[in-house]
Amino acid sequence: MPRLTVAQALVTFLARQWSERDGHRLRLIPACFGIFGHGNVAGIGEALAGPAGAGLPYHLCRTEQGMVHTAAAYARMSDRLSTLACTTSIGPGATNLVTGAAGATINRLPVLLLPGDIFAARPANPVLQELEDPRSYDVSVTDALRPVSRYWDRINRPEQLPAALLAAMRVLTDPVETGAVTLALPQDVQAEAYDWPEELFADRVWHVPRARPDDAAVTRAARVVTAARRPVVVAGGGVIYSGACDALRRFAEEHGVPVAETQAGKGALPFGHPLALGAVGVTGTSAANEIAAGADLVIGIGTRYSDFTTASGTLFGGDARFVNLNVTGFDAAKLSGLQVVGDARESLAALGAACAGWATELAYRASVAELGQRWAAVADRARHADPDARPTQTAVIGAVNDAAGPRDVVVCAAGSMPGDLHRLWRSADPKSYHVEYGYSCMGYEIAGGIGVKLASPDREVFVLVGDGSYLMLPTELVTAVAEGVKLVVVLVDNRGFASIGRLSESVGAQRLGTAYQDRSAAPLAVDLGANAASLGADLIRVVTIEELRAALAAAKAAERTTVIHVETDPLVTGPDAGAWWDVPVAEVSARGETQAARAGYEAGRKARRTHLRPA
Numbered sequence: 001m002p003r004l005t006v007a008q009a010l011v012t013f014l015a016r017q018w019s020e021r022d023g024h025r026l027r028l029i030p031a032c033f034g035i036f037g038h039g040n041v042a043g044i045g046e047a048l049a050g051p052a053g054a055g056l057p058y059h060l061c062r063t064e065q066g067m068v069h070t071a072a073a074y075a076r077m078s079d080r081l082s083t084l085a086c087t088t089s090i091g092p093g094a095t096n097l098v099t100g101a102a103g104a105t106i107n108r109l110p111v112l113l114l115p116g117d118i119f120a121a122r123p124a125n126p127v128l129q130e131l132e133d134p135r136s137y138d139v140s141v142t143d144a145l146r147p148v149s150r151y152w153d154r155i156n157r158p159e160q161l162p163a164a165l166l167a168a169m170r171v172l173t174d175p176v177e178t179g180a181v182t183l184a185l186p187q188d189v190q191a192e193a194y195d196w197p198e199e200l201f202a203d204r205v206w207h208v209p210r211a212r213p214d215d216a217a218v219t220r221a222a223r224v225v226t227a228a229r230r231p232v233v234v235a236g237g238g239v240i241y242s243g244a245c246d247a248l249r250r251f252a253e254e255h256g257v258p259v260a261e262t263q264a265g266k267g268a269l270p271f272g273h274p275l276a277l278g279a280v281g282v283t284g285t286s287a288a289n290e291i292a293a294g295a296d297l298v299i300g301i302g303t304r305y306s307d308f309t310t311a312s313g314t315l316f317g318g319d320a321r322f323v324n325l326n327v328t329g330f331d332a333a334k335l336s337g338l339q340v341v342g343d344a345r346e347s348l349a350a351l352g353a354a355c356a357g358w359a360t361e362l363a364y365r366a367s368v369a370e371l372g373q374r375w376a377a378v379a380d381r382a383r384h385a386d387p388d389a390r391p392t393q394t395a396v397i398g399a400v401n402d403a404a405g406p407r408d409v410v411v412c413a414a415g416s417m418p419g420d421l422h423r424l425w426r427s428a429d430p431k432s433y434h435v436e437y438g439y440s441c442m443g444y445e446i447a448g449g450i451g452v453k454l455a456s457p458d459r460e461v462f463v464l465v466g467d468g469s470y471l472m473l474p475t476e477l478v479t480a481v482a483e484g485v486k487l488v489v490v491l492v493d494n495r496g497f498a499s500i501g502r503l504s505e506s507v508g509a510q511r512l513g514t515a516y517q518d519r520s521a522a523p524l525a526v527d528l529g530a531n532a533a534s535l536g537a538d539l540i541r542v543v544t545i546e547e548l549r550a551a552l553a554a555a556k557a558a559e560r561t562t563v564i565h566v567e568t569d570p571l572v573t574g575p576d577a578g579a580w581w582d583v584p585v586a587e588v589s590a591r592g593e594t595q596a597a598r599a600g601y602e603a604g605r606k607a608r609r610t611h612l613r614p615a
């Protein structure tokens, strides 16, 4: 019976966990990111520094929020078969995890969080950074992680550790339940020794299942599908995580069904495929949205049906039926859909076989191709740069897309770029488009880029980050530099929040607080490029698109992380397909513009469908 501290046992255990799917075995948790404080340095810190730590390399990050983004991005890039552990101190180190944890859980991505916690024995409380809830000494700040975690536990005695570890690994590797998993570790318990059963440290393989759908559900779905005349697939992130892209392409081609993509599903069908409609929803293309609006059947695969996908309930027709293929019944049941609960690849194969011989009419497919070409012409114009004008954001995106090889990855999360990227980026590979739009968390970009690069070092990683997002979390640049994780960061500076500025104006809020300026409304003398250079990145400043192209080539060839700073015009917007997004406008206001915005809002709201028709 090995005698180890709780922290040593935990670290030893983590180094011996594996995931397996389709015969591929991966380390489930190959590394640990962290920041030490008094709440984890003596327990987890000592364990990672000792012999147990040999199997779990440690990486120092600069912000706890950032490291959770890094872990989530790593997991997304690994199709949820592998993730990172994150260790923090108690108090603020622990609460800094909350935002990242929410992002991971919302995006259905596994991350293992190991915050320190206040003494279980309470010998001299309150300890530094203890919350002290007068209603109960049982409450600590790590309780804030409960609602954003899919499994949450506090290890108050060593005996509790084995069962908690097994439960944590199960949830991390379960495609239905996965998300943030938190094991809060009181600082005294971390250092406590215990005689552990030897078997706890055996190599353990977590087989990630490919759940097969119920035969009767597939038969029901096939009946609905083969009766459709204008079906459309909405492909979400689940298609990519399941490795179902080939199955999707076969299904689409065999049955002549066009495919529209959510943010997480973008790249499921490569750009240029005659049945690829591209982005759908609020940030969608005119091709996808027109087909979606006229569809009599929506086949949602691995999608959460967020408001961006459904245009807040206004995109699909009131009579449209839904057949939803999803690994979780929770998502499959949305929009009154006919539920096919199972792994996306398995379900697509089963549904395809059950629909054998059926295909849409040629005229329908021809209309898909024509709408696709019409959108491509609009996109071409937006991506094209006027050599004499200040670069537009869409021309910047075009230049980065041109510089990126087919397997290279673009990373983004918040602001106006995710919408432009969703519509305009041309993906040749399902892992080449990495826009975090479940939580759309400012600050994800650089930290997420690190996770992407760590998971796929053979790909070039292009981080597109707005000035607002950059200012929220530039610090992870230091981590990229220190760890030798090479990123190409394109810092798109439009002096404030172009996205929220535009939204503010459209809802009658007069762009209040959306430009970076001083109290006299003069532009701020803030130099973000100098900031990036001061954090250790190589800096290239560019003014024109031609300079940007040269800088991208240089940054690709470089071995170090490069930040390319480019200024764009916040008032020039990309093309959009006019889909509606529900952001309520003030019902009463003295201002005419706000009253007009409210009238427009009420008109828009009328188009909302309930989708209560049973499938």
Ligand SMILES: Cc1ncc(C[n+]2csc(CCOP(=O)(O)OP(=O)(O)O)c2C)c(N)n1
Binding pocket: 414, 415, 416, 417, 439, 440, 441, 442, 443, 465, 466, 467, 468, 469, 470, 472, 494, 496, 497, 498, 499, 500
């Ligand atoms: C952490 C966080 N806080 C606030 C928001 C709300 N928000 C969404 S986009 C945005 C502005 C982003 O600015 P920037 O990165 O410069 O992009 P731009 O809008 O200029 O394209 C804000 C404040 C958010 N998504 N995330």
Ligand SMILES: [Mg+2]
Binding pocket: 415, 466, 467, 468, 492, 493, 494, 495, 496, 497, 498
């Ligand atoms: Mg901006």
